[in-house]
Amino acid sequence: xxxxxxxDIVFSFEGFRQRGGVTDHHSDGWGIAFFEDDGCRMxxxxxxSALSPLAELVYRYPIKSTNxxxxxxxxxxxxxxxxxxxxxxxxxxxxxxxxxxxxNLTDLPALGSSRFRPVGTTDSEYAFCWIMNELAxxxxxxxxxxxxxxALAELADRLASQGTFNFLMSDGTALFAxxxxxxxxxxxxxxxxTAHLSDTDVSVDFARYxxxxxxxxxxxTQPLTDNECWVRMGAGELLMFIDGQPHRLPVTxxxxxxxxxx
Numbered sequence: 001x002x003x004x005x006x007x008d009i010v011f012s013f014e015g016f017r018q019r020g021g022v023t024d025h026h027s028d029g030w031g032i033a034f035f036e037d038d039g040c041r042m043x044x045x046x047x048x049s050a051l052s053p054l055a056e057l058v059y060r061y062p063i064k065s066t067n068x069x070x071x072x073x074x075x076x077x078x079x080x081x082x083x084x085x086x087x088x089x090x091x092x093x094x095x096x097x098x099x100x101x102x103x104n105l106t107d108l109p110a111l112g113s114s115r116f117r118p119v120g121t122t123d124s125e126y127a128f129c130w131i132m133n134e135l136a137x138x139x140x141x142x143x144x145x146x147x148x149x150x151a152l153a154e155l156a157d158r159l160a161s162q163g164t165f166n167f168l169m170s171d172g173t174a175l176f177a178x179x180x181x182x183x184x185x186x187x188x189x190x191x192x193x194t195a196h197l198s199d200t201d202v203s204v205d206f207a208r209y210x211x212x213x214x215x216x217x218x219x220x221t222q223p224l225t226d227n228e229c230w231v232r233m234g235a236g237e238l239l240m241f242i243d244g245q246p247h248r249l250p251v252t253x254x255x256x257x258x259x260x261x262x
């Protein structure tokens with residue numbers, strides 16, 4: 001979730017966690033992390049989210065944040081363990097970064113002398129460490145967000161050549177979402193309406209809890225509600241969400257001309 005005002009994710013999380021063992025087979029652990037100013041609050045569990053007492057705690061504890069990253073795992077590489085549970089966290093340029101991956105990657109590039117090292121044994125954490133190292137080598141300090149967006153797109157395309165690479169990544173100021181196979185988003189804004197979850201019979205009237213200027217973007221592999229219009233991202237697309245709104249990479253003049261000619 002990415003939004004322009006601190007917002008809780010209780011409604012979406014109630015449906016999302018059902019996919020960890022009830023409405024879906026992603027039962028190899030789960031995690032969620034909330035940015036709060038410069039801090040980051042994380043909850044990780046290697047148990048299925050639908051059965052996890054920790055998930056119940058998160059549901060009952062309405063933490064408010066402008067950037068949230070959550071993940072329900074289906075293991076492809078690495079055993080089911082706390083160390084292999086997403087999202088993963090690292091520090092770069094004096095900020096925490098979160099990363100969650102859906103997919104499977106092989107033949108990943110070497111980390112070399114990188115200061116970023118995986119703790120667990122997943123391809124996901126390894127890929128995250130490689131991205132962090134490449135960014136650290138390119139930029140001494142955090143670059144402007146459009147520059148960072150372009151750099152991440154290039155690095156993601158390199159890793160995507162090795163398999164399926166859907167991911168979410170955030171430092172608390174922006175949330176990057178890359179689609180390889182399936183990724184959807186919705187931007188909720190005024191006039192707010194009632195939404196109904198796909199995975200459990202729960203509805204909420206957002207008009208009762210939001211302000212006229214609130215913007216809330218929710219990104220998920222599959223839509224979390226069944227009565228709203230979600231946008232399906234294109235394969236290979238990397239969106240940058242800021243204050244609840246999606247931003248695409250600028251289209252160069254050459255690309256625009258080539259596209260018009262086709």
